[in-house]
Amino acid sequence: MAAGLAAATLLALVPWRPTAQAPARPVHWEGTITSVVTEDFARQQNPFADGVWTATFQVRAKWLEKQRIDVKDPGGRTTGQMVMLVDDGSSWTAEASGVAVTRRRPERLQLSGSGSGGSVLQAGWVYQSMADDDPLQDILPTGSYALWTAADLQVLHTFTATDGTVILQRSPGEVPPQQMINAFGTRLPVFFWNGQTPVPAAIDTTGLRRLMANSLADYPYADLERRTLMDGRMQGSFEARGRASEAGVTRKVTWDLHRRLGITGTLDAVDAAWRPRLAEEVTLRAAIDPGLGVTGRFRFTLFDVSREKGYALNAGGNGTGLDLRFSGAQPQPMSRPVEPPGSNSLVIETSDAATSASVAIAAFDYGASGRLKAEVMVDGEWYLLDAAGGGSSITVPLDANSNRIWDGWEQNAGVWGQAASADQDDEPAGENRGDGFSNFEEYRGFMVGSDWVTTSPKHKELFIYDAYARGLGYFSASGVLTYTIQQTQYDASRVVNFNRGYASAGAQKGLLLTGDCGLDETTAGEVFPDVGTPNNVDKVCINSAVMRTASSDEEANTIAHELGHAVSVEHHGDYDEGACNGGDDGVIATWGGATSGHRGCVMAYSDAAYYRGWDGRCYAWTFPAEFGDQFCTSKAGTSINSGARRMEDGHPMPVSGSSTAGNCQHQVRLK
Amino acid sequence: MKRPGIYGLALAGLLVVSVAAWWYVSRPAGRVDLGGGVEPVQQAEPAQPVEPLMARLAIETGAPGDEALGIVSLFDGRLRNRITAEGALVSFSRSQLDAGIRVEFERPDGAATAGPAVSVVRAPEGTPIRMEASTTLEVWIVMTTLPPAGQRVRVSLPVSGRSVTTDWVMMPALPGAPADQLAARARLQQMREADTLAATADALVALAPLDARGYYYRGLALESRGDRAGAIAAYEAALERTPNNRREPPSALYRRLAGLRRAP
Numbered sequence: 018m019a020a021g022l023a024a025a026t027l028l029a030l031v032p033w034r035p036t037a038q039a040p041a042r043p044v045h046w047e048g049t050i051t052s053v054v055t056e057d058f059a060r061q062q063n064p065f066a067d068g069v070w071t072a073t074f075q076v077r078a079k080w081l082e083k084q085r086i087d088v089k090d091p092g093g094r095t096t097g098q099m100v101m102l103v104d105d106g107s108s109w110t111a112e113a114s115g116v117a118v119t120r121r122r123p124e125r126l127q128l129s130g131s132g133s134g135g136s137v138l139q140a141g142w143v144y145q146s147m148a149d150d151d152p153l154q155d156i157l158p159t160g161s162y163a164l165w166t167a168a169d170l171q172v173l174h175t176f177t178a179t180d181g182t183v184i185l186q187r188s189p190g191e192v193p194p195q196q197m198i199n200a201f202g203t204r205l206p207v208f209f210w211n212g213q214t215p216v217p218a219a220i221d222t223t224g225l226r227r228l229m230a231n232s233l234a235d236y237p238y239a240d241l242e243r244r245t246l247m248d249g250r251m252q253g254s255f256e257a258r259g260r261a262s263e264a265g266v267t268r269k270v271t272w273d274l275h276r277r278l279g280i281t282g283t284l285d286a287v288d289a290a291w292r293p294r295l296a297e298e299v300t301l302r303a304a305i306d307p308g309l310g311v312t313g314r315f316r317f318t319l320f321d322v323s324r325e326k327g328y329a330l331n332a333g334g335n336g337t338g339l340d341l342r343f344s345g346a347q348p349q350p351m352s353r354p355v356e357p358p359g360s361n362s363l364v365i366e367t368s369d370a371a372t373s374a375s376v377a378i379a380a381f382d383y384g385a386s387g388r389l390k391a392e393v394m395v396d397g398e399w400y401l402l403d404a405a406g407g408g409s410s411i412t413v414p415l416d417a418n419s420n421r422i423w424d425g426w427e428q429n430a431g432v433w434g435q436a437a438s439a440d441q442d443d444e445p446a447g448e449n450r451g452d453g454f455s456n457f458e459e460y461r462g463f464m465v466g467s468d469w470v471t472t473s474p475k476h477k478e479l480f481i482y483d484a485y486a487r488g489l490g491y492f493s494a495s496g497v498l499t500y501t502i503q504q505t506q507y508d509a510s511r512v513v514n515f516n517r518g519y520a521s522a523g524a525q526k527g528l529l530l531t532g533d534c535g536l537d538e539t540t541a542g543e544v545f546p547d548v549g550t551p552n553n554v555d556k557v558c559i560n561s562a563v564m565r566t567a568s569s570d571e572e573a574n575t576i577a578h579e580l581g582h583a584v585s586v587e588h589h590g591d592y593d594e595g596a597c598n599g600g601d602d603g604v605i606a607t608w609g610g611a612t613s614g615h616r617g618c619v620m621a622y623s624d625a626a627y628y629r630g631w632d633g634r635c636y637a638w639t640f641p642a643e644f645g646d647q648f649c650t651s652k653a654g655t656s657i658n659s660g661a662r663r664m665e666d667g668h669p670m671p672v673s674g675s676s677t678a679g680n681c682q683h684q685v686r687l688k
Numbered sequence: 689m690k691r692p693g694i695y696g697l698a699l700a701g702l703l704v705v706s707v708a709a710w711w712y713v714s715r716p717a718g719r720v721d722l723g724g725g726v727e728p729v730q731q732a733e734p735a736q737p738v739e740p741l742m743a744r745l746a747i748e749t750g751a752p753g754d755e756a757l758g759i760v761s762l763f764d765g766r767l768r769n770r771i772t773a774e775g776a777l778v779s780f781s782r783s784q785l786d787a788g789i790r791v792e793f794e795r796p797d798g799a800a801t802a803g804p805a806v807s808v809v810r811a812p813e814g815t816p817i818r819m820e821a822s823t824t825l826e827v828w829i830v831m832t833t834l835p836p837a838g839q840r841v842r843v844s845l846p847v848s849g850r851s852v853t854t855d856w857v858m859m860p861a862l863p864g865a866p867a868d869q870l871a872a873r874a875r876l877q878q879m880r881e882a883d884t885l886a887a888t889a890d891a892l893v894a895l896a897p898l899d900a901r902g903y904y905y906r907g908l909a910l911e912s913r914g915d916r917a918g919a920i921a922a923y924e925a926a927l928e929r930t931p932n933n934r935r936e937p938p939s940a941l942y943r944r945l946a947g948l949r950r951a952p
Contacts, residue, residue, distance in 0.1 A: 466742055466769070468738065484857070485746075486744035486824055487761065488824065499769075505855070533860070537938070538871070538904050538940070539904055539926070539941035540936050541939045592937070601924050602927045603946075623939075624943070625942075626942060626946065
């Protein structure tokens with residue numbers, strides 16, 4: 018098969034102008050070339066009498082700007098450069114199929130084949146004018162280019178005879194070797210430079226004009242159109258038909274190649290100490306590698322941005338806008354951010370070219386997360402910059418394990434390696450772990466009054482709307498950390514993490530502590546509907562009228578006692594009511610009952626009217642009331658409940674002994 | 689050269705005002721400029737002043753026709769939540785309190801509208817007060833014109849030179865049964881340490897002799913007068929009429945009785 022060449026050049030539409038020197042960095046042209054060759058055997062003189070064969074070649078072209086030849090006018094002034102291209106790692110694949118009817122022994126054959134290879138460019142060039150009065154501008158506008166692709170790119174072909182015989186051949190005598198693109202866009206064979214032909218350092222405009230007149234239009238597969246770069250790209254197509262003995266051959270070639278500079282750079286990592294807080298910003302910097310000596314416009318893309326409801330678990334409405342956004346106040350002039358519809362991303366670009374740029378990102382949620390990538394545009398092409406730590410993007414905030422929790426929080430909290438949905442709080446140790454909030458939720462945090470707090474993934478925490486307003490008494494002794502919040506910081510069902518979303522441990526309620534429950538006049542406190550977790554308890558009631566006449570110790574004890582019931586803690590035991598020994602009605606303390614165990618525990622009854630001793634008899638309670646201020650950690654009796662069984666002043670001691678329930682701190686359950 | 693007339697000056701002034709107004713409405717909110725081109729779906733809330741004081745309102749009602757008592761409780765929420773280590777310094781001015789305290793109603797659209805006038809009957813004294821975690825300051829107000837039952841109500845009051853507002857609370861319904869009305873009145877009188885508690889308690893005992901509440905309030909009234917024996921008898925009568933099948937015992941009653949019995 019023959020190869021061909023064609024001519025080109027039109028008006029230059031591209032502002033790209035090279036420097037006079039060869040580029041310090043490698044410059045590639047990359048893209049695709051598709052060549053479809055069809056042969057109609059009936060119109061050819063070959064072993065086949067009839068049939069059609071079609072071969073499609075797909076080339077992934079990668080060419081290198083190897084050398085520049087100065088073009089000088091008669092006065093010796095450089096008015097342009099021929100930029101010489103060489104193959105630099107191209108590859109191609111081909112698929113072919115068809116039918117053929119043999120001539121000598123009429124038989125219909127199925128034809129198929131395939132092939133692959135590399136290095137497809139024989140020669141190529143791009144002309145770049147360097148003077149406004151370039152004497153060649155009438156025939157070689159800037160951006161004119163020509164390419165000569167390699168010949169003899171063969172596909173393996175298989176003949177399958179009608180009797181099923183399969184013949185594998187590579188014989189050019191049977192099927193012509195398939196050349197892909199023969200040529201397009203040149204009349205300048207002088208620049209067929211393939212590494213063997215010496216390349217002149219310079220050529221004069223007169224000689225070049227003469228060469229341009231050396232038309233190769235008679236070549237059968239030539240692309241006769243002039244070709245110039247369009248928007249910095251080599252793009253085009255042509256169709257050529259063979260002549261004479263190749264009259265049945267048609268070649269359709271399309272190509273799309275763009276210039277790739279060796280632009281590299283980096284996107285810095287986010288400040289390791291930065292975590293998202295509402296309306297706070299972090300600034301990130303991207304830069305082209307300093308040695309390249311080029312500038313460009315930068316494009317930053319925030320993507321995979323979270324869309325949590327509100328801005329904290331219990332605040333910020335129910336909007337689900339992007340949680341990270343580009344700030345309106347940027348370190349340098351930038352475009353308006355664009356949010357592609359339906360995406361979780363935002364794009365912003367610098368207005369001016371520079372060697373580096375910074376972008377300010379604002380958080381709109383305390384649990385905001387996303388990724389950022391940076392690109393730079395040089396000579397009309399975008400180049401993705403390397404992200405710190407490898408890869409093409411960074412996490413915002415720093416999140417090496419990609420669980421949407423800032424690494425610093427996980428490390429400081431001692432939960433590195435746990436799942437974002439883990440709820441393993443174990444302080445105080447108790448019957449179960451967790452406080453109803455996942456690690457991500459504890460990290461994202463809550464609004465408490467006008468303050469935002471991030472809670473602990475280790476420590477059980479409880480939210481309380483304290484309508485009673487006189488504090489939580491001795492409840493802190495439970496070991497549970499409490500937060501007193503506002504009414505509006507619950508939802509209507511008293512769920513505190515109502516803005517939960519990602520990695521939630523489920524709905525978790527807080528408590529309502531109130532003095533407005535309609536308790537009867539003589540009950541100090543009560544929990545409704547019954548002892549349970551905050552998710553089961555409706556309200557914790559303290560009788561404010563009664564407390565007006567109580568001591569501060571009694572009030573603090575009563576509040577803690579009722580709150581204890583609201584985190585599943587039971588009394589130390591039961592009690593009886595009634596009269597003993599002909600006296601008045603009253604509480605009768607029982608062995609192992611409500612007054613038993615640790616006397617300093619808030620869950621122990623402070624006193625009684627009577628007690629039923631270990632001897633089974635009833636005695637008057639003559640001991641001072643004790644308003645405990647602790648949550649006991651064992652069932653063992655203390656004070657009047659401790660020691661061996663004995664009689665003191667006619668009274669059996671200990672009074673109530675160890676508790677039946679007890680170990681109140683261990684009973685605490687928040688979920 | 690023609691000098692600008694009055695209309696020209698007015699036009700120039702209008703232009704300046706317009707530009708200023710445009711700048712005001714288009715300026716970035718808070719610390720973050722949201723940036724152009726992207727419509728924020730969820731707005732960042734404007735930076736709010738850190739509010740150390742949390743305020744709660746409790747409303748105690750008596751019988752129909754009685755005044756209602758509003759108790760505004762103030763505490764340092766940031767201190768109780770361990771966000772700060774030092775409590776706020778709170779000062780009250782009685783004159784400012786009298787002049788500035790407001791009751792507000794919640795309208796159906798969520799907005800607040802002015803409620804009835806109130807008078808302050810008790811307020812902290814000896815200010816300024818350094819708040820501690822256990823400190824709860826109370827301002828008591830009385831309402832002679834009662835909001836309708838179910839109306840959400842809140843109170844704003846000047847504290848330390850700024851306005852502090854309670855959460856909304858629902859106005860309780862007045863009791864319907866005569867005995868309940870008297871019990872409610874007695875409770876209110878007890879809280880206000882009213883001299884009329886004994887009369888109300890007697891009326892309740894007369895109306896409902898099997899109701900423990902009348903005897904309990906009678907005991908409170910007698911105890912406050914120093915009538916120890918009478919108070920014990922009244923509490924014992926209350927005990928006899930108190931059912932004993934409850935989860936929590938009538939500890940207040942027991943404790944008062946035990947205290948009186950133990951007293952020399």
